[in-house]
Amino acid sequence: MDTTTVASEKGGIGKTTVTVGIARELAGRGVKVGVVDLDPRATVTTWLDVEVPPGEHVGAILGQDDVAGAAADLALTSPWHSGIDxxxxxxxxxxxxxxxxxxxxLRLRRAIAGWDRDVVLIDSPNRQGGLLIRSALTASDRVLYATTPDEDGRSGVEWARRNTARFKQLSPLNPDVAEVGIILTRWPDxxxxxxxxxxxxxxxxxxxGPTPNDPAAGPALPVLRPLVPERVAVRSARAARVWWGDYTRGELVAAAFRDIVDQVWPMHRSSEGETR
Ligand SMILES: Nc1ncnc2c1ncn2[C@@H]1O[C@H](COP(=O)(O)OP(=O)(O)OP(=O)(O)O)[C@@H](O)[C@H]1O
Ligand SMILES: [Mg+2]
Structure with a gap:
């Protein structure tokens, strides 16, 4: 199982869209995907169109100690595509x-251990430093940052990276969590x-990365290509709670995620024709 947190310190800069785009692309390849919605706004839960029984959400993991197997117990299957729980x-x-x-x-990490998923994606809250993001980083092998091409997105990455650096420095729980790259969405198409x-x-x-002018900068981190184009179809799809790949005009966005998934999850690389 490979677990990745999608992070930013700013809201509205594409974290949930990135989580959804990657989840759907991987599921289309037959990969068993688990999504954990750690954002109190619960947007990925809404978007993936699952019906949540009262009280049966991630809070049941974070609020108690007896959590072995809890992710599998709480998980609901998205009607979008088989394989997204x-x-x-x-x-x-x-x-x-x-x-x-x-x-x-430690609870989230323990709760997802043994969950029958190939890839787990954690959609995280904007707030950095608190229990939620610490739980996400403790449970993750890797971190991906999401951003839009503007000041908010840029500073959201900056502050989330500072938080990751601090976590790696101070937390004995998972100091090896690795930063993979930055996904930029809403690039003018x-x-x-x-x-x-x-x-x-x-x-x-x-x-x-560090330069003579800024020797204390964090390690170099790539902005992944392709940049994800801005398409109205993404917003329409969200309103309709469906996947944008179902719209002809969303295909460009789906193609961008296909390329990104090939790079970030090379073990699940698509062979020709497999993803549609
Ligand atoms: N490629 C795209 N094309 C068009 N709209 C997009 C694209 N990516 C994201 N958006 C839109 O940008 C807005 C913010 O995206 P998203 O909800 O993914 O961000 P977020 O960081 O998860 O926000 P929040 O803080 O609310 O959790 C949404 O309305 C989404 O539909
Ligand atoms: Mg979100």
């Missing part, structure tokens, strides 16, 4: 952020605006 999120988990939870950070180009340049400069 979701541990749903809930507003209730926001209340857990502040409470002193002894060993709380016709002629890129000057703002978008500037934001991309700044993002690449921020993440170029």
């Amino acid at each position: 979701v541990v749903p999120g809930s507003r209730d988990v926001a209340a857990l952020e502040g409470s002193p939870q002894e060993y709380g950070d 016709t002629i890129p605006t000057r703002d978008a180009v500037n934001a991309l340049e700044a993002l690449e400069e921020d993440n170029a």
Whole structure:
């Protein structure tokens, strides 16, 4: 099992879209995917269109110690495609952020251990440093950052990377969690605006690694290609709670995720014709 957290310190910059795009692409390849919704806004749960029985959400993992096997017990299958199982999120988990939870950070990791999934994706909250993101990082092999081509997205990556660095430095639970790259979504799909180009340049400069001018910068991290194009079909699909690949105009976005999944999950690389 390979577990990846999708992170940013800012809201509305594409974390959930990235989680959904990757989950659906992998499921289309026959990979068994688990999605854990750690965002108190529970958007990925809504988008994947699962019906959550009262109280049966990720809060049941984070709030108690007896969690062995809990992810499999709580998971619901998305009607989108066979192979996407979701541990749903809930507003209730926001209340857990502040409470002193002894060993709380370990519960999610323990709850997903043994879950019959090839790949687990964790959609994380914007808030950094708290129990939720610590639980995600403790449970993950890798972190992917999501961003849009603007200042908000750029600083969201910056502050999330600072949090990951701090986690790796201070937490004995999972110091080897690896940063994989930055996925940029909502790239203007016709002629890129000057703002978008500037934001991309700044993002690449921020993440170029230590330089003589900035010796304390974090390790170099790539902005993955292709950039995910902005398409209205993504928003329409979300409103309709379906996958954008079902719309002709969403195909470009689906193709971008296909390429990204090939790079980040090479063990599940698609062979020609397999994904449709
Ligand atoms: N490639 C795209 N084309 C068009 N719209 C997009 C694309 N990617 C993301 N969006 C839209 O941008 C908005 C923010 O995306 P998303 O919800 O994935 O961000 P988020 O970081 O998860 O936000 P939140 O803080 O609410 O969890 C959504 O309305 C989404 O539909
Ligand atoms: Mg989200």
